[in-house]
Amino acid sequence: MNFDDLKATENQPVCSDEVKYAQLSNTFGAEVSGLDMSDDISDAIKSDLKHALFKHQILLFRQQELSEDQQVRFAQLFGPCRILWQNQHYPSKNDHAHYLSNVDAKGQPIGRHPDPGSTHWHSDGSWARQPSRATVLYGIQVPEGEGATHFANMYQLFASLDPQTKEYFETLNAEHNFELARASRQQRMPWQWFHSEVDRQPLVAQLKWWKSVLGRRLRDGAVYHPVVRRHPETGRPALFIGDHAWRISKRFWPAGIKLMKEINSLKIDPSATYTHQWQAGDLIIWDNGSVLHKVGEYNILDQVRIMRRCVVEN
Numbered sequence: 001m002n003f004d005d006l007k008a009t010e011n012q013p014v015c016s017d018e019v020k021y022a023q024l025s026n027t028f029g030a031e032v033s034g035l036d037m038s039d040d041i042s043d044a045i046k047s048d049l050k051h052a053l054f055k056h057q058i059l060l061f062r063q064q065e066l067s068e069d070q071q072v073r074f075a076q077l078f079g080p081c082r083i084l085w086q087n088q089h090y091p092s093k094n095d096h097a098h099y100l101s102n103v104d105a106k107g108q109p110i111g112r113h114p115d116p117g118s119t120h121w122h123s124d125g126s127w128a129r130q131p132s133r134a135t136v137l138y139g140i141q142v143p144e145g146e147g148a149t150h151f152a153n154m155y156q157l158f159a160s161l162d163p164q165t166k167e168y169f170e171t172l173n174a175e176h177n178f179e180l181a182r183a184s185r186q187q188r189m190p191w192q193w194f195h196s197e198v199d200r201q202p203l204v205a206q207l208k209w210w211k212s213v214l215g216r217r218l219r220d221g222a223v224y225h226p227v228v229r230r231h232p233e234t235g236r237p238a239l240f241i242g243d244h245a246w247r248i249s250k251r252f253w254p255a256g257i258k259l260m261k262e263i264n265s266l267k268i269d270p271s272a273t274y275t276h277q278w279q280a281g282d283l284i285i286w287d288n289g290s291v292l293h294k295v296g297e298y299n300i301l302d303q304v305r306i307m308r309r310c311v312v313e314n
């Protein structure tokens, strides 16, 4: 599929009168109504949804009642699903879905978000050599008025840059690494060990951590992606950055980290963002190749947030 194919479908009616698309923001995202994703859907609608995902970048389906298997079946409309292991307090029966929650096995809030890293802009799985295509998130229990998911349109952010900056960014590659990105953000780089105010582990523990992380990186090879990436489905240029992108390659580490931080701190115009305030039963799929996302704040001591997630491979 290329972008011209997508554009060609823009003004065509969807294949069922029942299915309607309504814009979520001025520039991206659509709410899809008229579909119960626990039901079988026709091949024509499946094909329409695939086009719609890459056209709108985010699709929202409200008031869905989905089992694990039904959610996975929905995600598989868009591609094969990744095996997920990071269940938090709720073991999933289907390996392609997992739960993210801030509560313990008795349903009581544990006082922390399941993955504090997800409060920073990121693209799920960008640390992989073959980054994920899409993420599917289903709201099971959500805090009222809090814990939104924020989305940023990376086509739009790239398009908003001046020509010189675009040209410069086109020359850059970023290394994506889940663990080193967190170390960099938390000021745990070796040259920061003795200069920062941050609480740290004993030196022996830090050395062990570095040995295992660098060992993995040596064994598997570093993962690089262009800062300006042509979207694999649409061919459109998008900034492919975010929290897992921790340094610009071919530079001395501190300089590469500094430049990556500057790029990751680019101001995102509010018109290029969409904030989704969850209701229980909301089902969202987003395109990781053109959208960054992050979870918003909520009262993690009192409020309960239980989500179920699937990740679609490229």
Ligand SMILES: [Fe+2]
Binding pocket: 118, 122, 123, 124, 293
């Ligand atoms: Fe995420």
